[in-house]
Amino acid sequence: xxxxxxxxxxxxxxxxxxxxxxxxxxxxxxxxxxxxxxxxxxxxxxxxxxxxxxxxxxxxxxxxxxxxxxxxxxxxxxxxxxxxxxxxxxxxxxxxxxxxxxxxxxxxxxxxxxxxxxxxxxxxxxxxxxxxxxxxxxxxxxxxxxxxxxxxxxxxxxxxxxx
Amino acid sequence: xxxxxxxxxxxxxxxxxxxxxxxxxxxxxxxxxxxxxxxxxxxxxxxxxxxxxxxxxxxxxxxxxxxxxxxxxxxxxxxxxxxxxxxxxxxxxxxxxxxxxxxxxxxxxxxxxxxxxxxxxxxxxxxxxxxxxxxxxxxxxxxxxxxxxxxxxxxxxxxxxxx
Amino acid sequence: xxxxxxxxxxxxxxxxxxxxxxxxxxxxxxxxxxxxxxxxxxxxxxxxxxxxxxxxxxxxxxxxxxxxxxxxxxxxxxxxxxxxxxxxxxxxxxxxxxxxxxxxxxxxxxxxxxxxxxxxxxxxxxxxxxxxxxxxxxxxxxxxxxxxxxxxxxxxxxxxxxx
Amino acid sequence: xxxxxxxxxxxxxxxxxxxxxxxxxxxxxxxxxxxxxxxxxxxxxxxxxxxxxxxxxxxxxxxxxxxxxxxxxxxxxxxxxxxxxxxxxxxxxxxxxxxxxxxxxxxxxxxxxxxxxxxxxxxxxxxxxxxxxxxxxxxxxxxxxxxxxxxxxxxxxxxxxxx
Numbered sequence: 001x002x003x004x005x006x007x008x009x010x011x012x013x014x015x016x017x018x019x020x021x022x023x024x025x026x027x028x029x030x031x032x033x034x035x036x037x038x039x040x041x042x043x044x045x046x047x048x049x050x051x052x053x054x055x056x057x058x059x060x061x062x063x064x065x066x067x068x069x070x071x072x073x074x075x076x077x078x079x080x081x082x083x084x085x086x087x088x089x090x091x092x093x094x095x096x097x098x099x100x101x102x103x104x105x106x107x108x109x110x111x112x113x114x115x116x117x118x119x120x121x122x123x124x125x126x127x128x129x130x131x132x133x134x135x136x137x138x139x140x141x142x143x144x145x146x147x148x149x150x151x152x153x154x155x156x157x158x159x160x161x162x163x
Numbered sequence: 164x165x166x167x168x169x170x171x172x173x174x175x176x177x178x179x180x181x182x183x184x185x186x187x188x189x190x191x192x193x194x195x196x197x198x199x200x201x202x203x204x205x206x207x208x209x210x211x212x213x214x215x216x217x218x219x220x221x222x223x224x225x226x227x228x229x230x231x232x233x234x235x236x237x238x239x240x241x242x243x244x245x246x247x248x249x250x251x252x253x254x255x256x257x258x259x260x261x262x263x264x265x266x267x268x269x270x271x272x273x274x275x276x277x278x279x280x281x282x283x284x285x286x287x288x289x290x291x292x293x294x295x296x297x298x299x300x301x302x303x304x305x306x307x308x309x310x311x312x313x314x315x316x317x318x319x320x321x322x323x324x325x326x
Numbered sequence: 327x328x329x330x331x332x333x334x335x336x337x338x339x340x341x342x343x344x345x346x347x348x349x350x351x352x353x354x355x356x357x358x359x360x361x362x363x364x365x366x367x368x369x370x371x372x373x374x375x376x377x378x379x380x381x382x383x384x385x386x387x388x389x390x391x392x393x394x395x396x397x398x399x400x401x402x403x404x405x406x407x408x409x410x411x412x413x414x415x416x417x418x419x420x421x422x423x424x425x426x427x428x429x430x431x432x433x434x435x436x437x438x439x440x441x442x443x444x445x446x447x448x449x450x451x452x453x454x455x456x457x458x459x460x461x462x463x464x465x466x467x468x469x470x471x472x473x474x475x476x477x478x479x480x481x482x483x484x485x486x487x488x489x
Numbered sequence: 490x491x492x493x494x495x496x497x498x499x500x501x502x503x504x505x506x507x508x509x510x511x512x513x514x515x516x517x518x519x520x521x522x523x524x525x526x527x528x529x530x531x532x533x534x535x536x537x538x539x540x541x542x543x544x545x546x547x548x549x550x551x552x553x554x555x556x557x558x559x560x561x562x563x564x565x566x567x568x569x570x571x572x573x574x575x576x577x578x579x580x581x582x583x584x585x586x587x588x589x590x591x592x593x594x595x596x597x598x599x600x601x602x603x604x605x606x607x608x609x610x611x612x613x614x615x616x617x618x619x620x621x622x623x624x625x626x627x628x629x630x631x632x633x634x635x636x637x638x639x640x641x642x643x644x645x646x647x648x649x650x651x652x
Contacts, residue, residue, distance in 0.1 A: 003307060003325060014510055021503055021574070021598045021647060040284035041272055042306030043322045085510070104291075109204055109510045115278075115441060115604045121203035124287025124303075128267075131308040132295035140287075143205030144166060145294040158510060159206045162166060177347055184340055184411065184435045184484060248347070272347045278441045278604060321347060329633060329651065366610035367598055368632030369648045430617075435530055441604075447529035450613025450629075454593075457634040458621035466613075469531030470492060471620040485532045488492060 005045040006130060007076035008033060011067060011091075012054040013084030015108035015119050028053045032112040033082065036123055044127070047076065056084025056091075056107075064094040072098050077135075079103045080126040085141070085153050085160075092137050092148035104130040104138045105148060109158055168208035169293060170239035171196060174230060174254075175217040176247030178271035178282050191216045195275040196245065199286055207290070210239065219247025219254075219270075227257040235261050240298075242266045243289040248304070248316050248323075255300050255311035267293040267301045268311060272321055331371035332456060333402035334359060337393060337417075338380040339410030341434035341445050354379045358438040359408065362449055370453070373402065382410025382417075382433075390420040398424050403461075405429045406452040411467070411479050411486075418463050418474035430456040430464045431474060435484055494534035495619060496565035497522060500556060500580075501543040502573030504597035504608050517542045521601040522571065525612055533616070536565065545573025545580075545596075553583040561587050566624075568592045569615040574630070574642050574649075581626050581637035593619040594637060595629045598647055 010016065010031040018029030031050045051070055052063055071079050077100060083091055085107045095103055104126040112119035125140035137148035142159040154161050173179065173194040181192035194213045214233055215226055234242050240263060246254055248270045258266055267289040275282035288303035300311040305322040317324050336342065336357040344355030357376045377396055378389055397405050403426060409417055411433045421429055430452040438445035451466035463474035468485040480487050499505065499520040507518030520539045540559055541552055560568050566589060572580055574596045584592055593615040601608035614629035626637035631648040643650050 014508070017508065017515075019503070019506065019515060019600055019603070036284070037306070039279050039281065040306060041281045041322060042284075043324075044306035046306070111508055113604060114508070114602050115606075116202050116602070118202065118204045120283040121199070121205075121287035121290075124284035124289075125291035126287075127284075127306055128288035128291025128293075128303050128308055129295045130291075132292045132301075138295075140291050143200070143203060143207035143209070143290055145291055159204060161206075177345070180345065180352075182340070182343065182352060182437055182440070274345055276440050276442070277345070278439060280441075362610070363632070365605050365607065366632060367607045367648060368610075369650075370632035372632070442528050444528065444530045446609040447525070447531075447613035447616075450610035450615075451617035452613075453610075453632055454614035454617025454619075454629050454634055455621045456617075458618045458627075464621075466617050469526070469529060469533035469535070469616055471617055485530060487532075 003044065004078055005047060005076050006127065007071070007074045007079045008046055008048045009067065009070060009079065009081045010048070010050045011052040011059070011081065011083050013056050013082060013107045014110070015082050015112050016053065017111040018113060028055065032119070036112060036120055040120060040124065054084070056087040059087055059091065064091050067091060068094050068098065071095060071101065071103060077101045078130045080123070080130055081105045082123070083107050085109065088139060088153070089148060089151060092139065095137055096149060100135050102130050102133050102135050104133070104140055106140045166207065167241055168210060168239050169290065170234070170237045170242045171209055171211045172230065172233060172242065172244045173211070173213045174215040174222070174244065174246045176219050176245060176270045177273070178245050178275050179216065180274040181276060191218065195282070199275060199283055203283060203287065217247070219250040222250055222254065227254050230254060231257050231261065234258060234264065234266060240264045241293045243286070243293055244268045245286070246270050248272065251302060251316070252311060252314060255302065258300050259312060263298050265293050265296050265298050265301070267296070267303055269303045329370065330404055331373060331402050332453065333397070333400045333405045334372055334374045335393065335396060335405065335407045336374070336376045337378040337385070337407065337409045339382050339408060339433045340436070341408050341438050342379065343437040344439060354381065358445070362438060362446055366446060366450065380410070382413040385413055385417065390417050393417060394420050394424065397421060397427065397429060403427045404456045406449070406456055407431045408449070409433050411435065414465060414479070415474060415477060418465065421463055422475060426461050428456050428459050428461050430459070430466055432466045492533065493567055494536060494565050495616065496560070496563045496568045497535055497537045498556065498559060498568065498570045499537070499539045500541040500548070500570065500572045502545050502571060502596045503599070504571050504601050505542065506600040507602060517544065521608070525601060525609055529609060529613065543573070545576040548576055548580065553580050556580060557583050557587065560584060560590065560592060566590045567619045569612070569619055570594045571612070572596050574598065577628060577642070578637065578640060581628065584626055585638060589624050591619050591622050591624050591627070593622070593627045593629055
């Protein structure tokens with residue numbers, strides 16, 4: 001329960017999707033992280049690294065190695081990672097070797113730019129969890145703090161479930 | 164780190180303020196809790212008790228006793244309380260004798276009905292904290308998980324600070 | 327149906343109400359007009375005059391004379407006025423002597439800062455009406471373009487009705 | 490300036506785009522019209538016909554004939570049509586033969602489901618225009634009431650311009 005600084009790493013995913021009328025499509029754009037933290041009136045010391053802008057289905061092994069290296073080499077021991085939901089658990093596995101850090105991953109089922117979005121709640125859960133939980137890797141989605149190595153996304157139900 | 168059910172108690176405060184044109188004023192109305200949980204796509208087992216609808220400056224000793232009794236007698240050991248920010252720490256003190264439960268209090272500086280509000284993030288922090296933290300009383304505001312007995316609201320700065 | 331510039335005059339009212347946590351109350355603040363026009367992607371030539379910041383129940387005869395003078399002396403012949411709803415028709419009467427201008431008044435039943443507000447729709451109606459209607463004074467509320475001298479606010483129903 | 494009922498026809502377009510996480514894409518879904526009218530507190534008599542759900546680039550001649558027939562045969566003489574922006578003027582041309590009705594077309598550059606969208610303002614403009622303007626076909630976008638047969642979309646600038 002420390003006020004130690006939090007590293008926030010953004011990697012893309014639905015949470016940062018934007019709609020481009022000129023293309024009539026939906027792409028990952030500049031991160032909404034700054035806006036989300038400002039609206040939440042976060043005064044906690046935070047360092048934001050906008051690392052990748054990818055749909056999580058497009059993340060490569062190199063991308064996961066980059067995420068792991070960024071987290072492992074950071075001075076912060078409390079880390080929040082925003083990530084597409086489809087392969088969130090794959091990236092969690094790639095972070096499993098990092099010791100002594102509380103790492104929390106989250107994303108959103110609806111983009112943060114929507115009027116009705118789960119983004120601020122999920123990010124808030126990650127902030128609450130990363131300051132309270134033991135070192136390890138956690139996922140905060142669907143209202144639950146999951147052990148990131150024991151959870152899966154139920155695509156049809158549109159939520160994360162233990163197991 | 165359990166999926167044990169969470170008790171959510173609403174007591175009023177800015178988070179639930181509504182604007183009534185007919186009166187040209189701003190009052191506490193029906194709680195936004197249902198809407199907040201739905202938008203956040205919370206699938207976690209939750210029991211919501213809408214206990215009070217008061218500005219926290221108007222809370223009496225009887226109100227605080229009622230909140231404490233509701234929490235103490237509940238079967239849930241994980242509790243989230245939404246509360247006005249001005250006397251949140253007073254109510255925290257009135258809960259300090261409750262043992263074996265992780266109790267997290269939060270509120271909002273801007274009403275949940277606003278387009279730009281800290282409500283969903285703060286509530287998310289409370290959900291993340293109450294599933295991760297040790298038994299005790301915590302406050303999740305301004306992006307930080309505070310020990311509820313060692314924090315105060317800085318009215319001028321519009322945020323909570325340790326101490 | 328001209329692209330002649332539009333004068334937008336803000337006078338306060340519910341549309342511009344803001345919530346101040348430090349005071350635990352709801353007051354008229356800096357106008358939301360700039361934000362509303364930007365979000366609506368208005369490219370039409372517009373001149374915004376933030377004239378008053380009052381609940382319309384507090385408007386004096388001097389205030390109404392000031393509004394009338396501002397409109398009458400402006401070079402623009404298309405005018406939109408945002409105004410509190412309670413005495414909108416009184417101000418309309420004070421503008422009735424102005425000839426050769428299409429003046430449209432609107433406001434909101436819920437503040438523009440709310441996630442669910444009638445402000446952008448009502449303001450859009452005023453923009454559509456002031457470019458299409460004959461010279462005179464109109465009120466655009468509750469989805470209808472009203473003759474401003476033949477309408478009243480039904481406080482209990484929370485809407486404007488003809489008559 | 491009548492309170493005659495308004496026919497609202499939805500045909501799809503960006504205004505009704507929804508994001509589907511399971512597909513990781515953005516498609517046209519059930520119309521937001523009901524939600525938009527409710528939030529705007531529209532009490533005006535309105536009949537809503539959800540006619541098509543297409544990106545306007547996919548509209549066929551048959552679709553345009555269907556829209557024209559729906560408008561021509563309707564009892565209402567005041568009509569609002571929501572439509573994708575890319576071929577809005579093509580559909581306007583297909584409606585040009587209809588006499589004695591005030592028809593207003595609008596859409597949005599950002600989906601109505603976004604927190605920051607031009608949808609409610611544009612729809613409000615259409616409501617204001619269709620109750621005020623002479624019979625004919627109008628487009629209300631970018632803050633301007635355009636003659637629908639003398640306007641084009643500037644894709645790069647992201648707005649409509651006369652000519």
